[in-house]
Amino acid sequence: MTESAPHTHKQGDDRGNLKLLHVFPSFAFGGQQARLATLIDGLGDGYNHHIITLDGDFSAKAMISDQAQVNFAHFAMKKNSAISFSNIRGLMNAIRTANPDILCTYNWGSIEAVIANRMGPKIPSLHFEDGFGPGETIENQSQKRILGRRFFLRNSWVIVPSHGLEKAAREKWKIKKVTRVENGIENDRFTSTRAPRDFVMIGSVGSLRPEKNYRRLIAAFKKIETSGEKRLAIVGVGPEHDALCEAAGGDNKITFPGQTPAPEKEFAKFDIFALSSDTEQAPISLMEAMAAGLPVVSTNVGDILEMVSNENQPYIMPLGNDDAYCEALATLCSSPALRQKIGEANRKKAARLFSQERMVNQYKEIFSKLLNN
Structure with a gap:
């Protein structure tokens, strides 16, 4: 032609x-x-x-x-x-x-x-x-x-x-x-105030696809021990939904709320944002989580390490080191003051750069x- x-x-x-x-x-x-x-x-x-x-x-x-x-x-x-x-x-x-x-x-x-x-x-x-x-x-x-x-x-x-x-x-x-x-992103859209509660909510927002490897996050959630109650919400839809529900094993503390056109409402419910991907570039969900004032636990893929605040960088773990990933998640679950400090640093960086x-x-x-x- x-x-x-x-x-x-x-x-x-x-x-x-x-x-x-x-x-x-x-x-x-x-x-x-x-x-x-x-x-x-x-x-x-x-x-x-x-x-x-x-x-x-x-x-x-x-x-x-x-x-x-x-x-x-x-x-x-x-x-x-x-x-x-x-x-x-x-x-x-x-x-x-x-x-x-x-x-x-x-x-x-x-x-x-x-x-x-x-x-x-x-x-x-x-x-x-x-x-x-x-x-x-x-x-x-x-x-x-x-x-x-x-x-x-x-x-x-x-x-x-x-x-x-x-x-x-x-x-x-x-x-x-x-x-x-x-x-x-629209940074102001994600500004929220979290009311005190008696559990820690770990959350993630993304398509339920194999490369997101939410099995890693579910396994870490089940493995870590914390002094208080913890919950996990994975917000999104995709081909991995049924397999992830099976991996959750009927644990009622692990939920899959589905997709939302208003992610700011979901971020307002979280205390920690978690990414467990095998591959990423510069995730918008990470920017939104930072704008919402959340600390982040993630695998070190794409630009994630450079995107988060200096205070958050110790909780971006090498891909494949799932024990370190679990430890980072457990540390943030156990310290409200640390979560607040890192979340505020992330919020300021998001407002400045994203x-x-x-x-x-x-x-x-x-x-x-x-x-x-």
């Missing part, structure tokens, strides 16, 4: 709003979707967003304000182990029909939309890479996908949220145009550069 001439159009819709088309493999609850909801809110008037999902899941639309100018559509992808020209033709038509000013594609699952744009409309585009699924990490990536990203993204502007992904994009994928944009305004301004600058090149 030969490449066609670039598609030209007047910037903005009939009211002069900048039109952004977002192509997601899925719009289920997750970090990318939470970031886009925060970005849409921060951009405000003057932007029109069209979101295409490739699996028909729009559940994360609950995170987006009803007042935002957002349209949703489903493109029914044909499942193939290789690149599908039928998918590419369909996506070319979808992009032309939307006629955006900027095309935004997300992760490897949207790579056919990247190809479709290159072969057809040639809309100014950004490609977002936020991490890996089961079996892949920064250090252990699929060779097929390394080569695929290197080839298909060679002319793309790639946006990443973490130092590790920035290095991977430059050194492994050989991408020439890479920009790291740290995620941002602001919605800073992220929105960076994206506005990127949009301007992209359209004026």
Whole structure:
């Protein structure tokens, strides 16, 4: 298939709003979707967003304000182990029909939309890479996908949220145009006051996927001994739900509340935030927990060690050292004063570094550069 001439159009819709088309493999609850909801809110008037999902899941639309100018559509992808020209033709038509000013594609699952744009409309585009699924990490990536990203993204502007992904994009994928944009959140939204109670609530918020390894957290919770009562809540949905319930073994102190479009309400219930992932980059849930004034216990993956406050760093444990992870969790469970000290340090750092305004301004600058090149 030969490449066609670039598609030209007047910037903005009939009211002069900048039109952004977002192509997601899925719009289920997750970090990318939470970031886009925060970005849409921060951009405000003057932007029109069209979101295409490739699996028909729009559940994360609950995170987006009803007042935002957002349209949703489903493109029914044909499942193939290789690149599908039928998918590419369909996506070319979808992009032309939307006629955006900027095309935004997300992760490897949207790579056919990247190809479709290159072969057809040639809309100014950004490609977002936020991490890996089961079996892949920064250090252990699929060779097929390394080569695929290197080839298909060679002319793309790639946006990443973490130092590790920035290095991977430059050194492994050989991408020439890479920009790291740290995620941002609405810090004030997560400010809360915790009433005294007679138990410690450990909590986590995230998709119930294998790479999150919530089995590690459940095992640690069951193993640690504390002077008072403790409880664990793992907030989210995903394919690991039934397996995690089985791992919990009917313990009524371990709960799975499901998904929520208002995570701030869940963080307000926690005393400790716990991550147990085998792979992460720069988790939005961690930023939210810090903004909520929570101490964090986590595996040392992605940028987590650099993200938390200096006071919290001793509780970010080496991946694979589950005994140390248990000890860190037990220490924080046993000391309310320590939790308060670390939580306050985290809150201050989140307010200083993880602001919605800073992220929105960076994206506005990127949009301007992209359209004026």
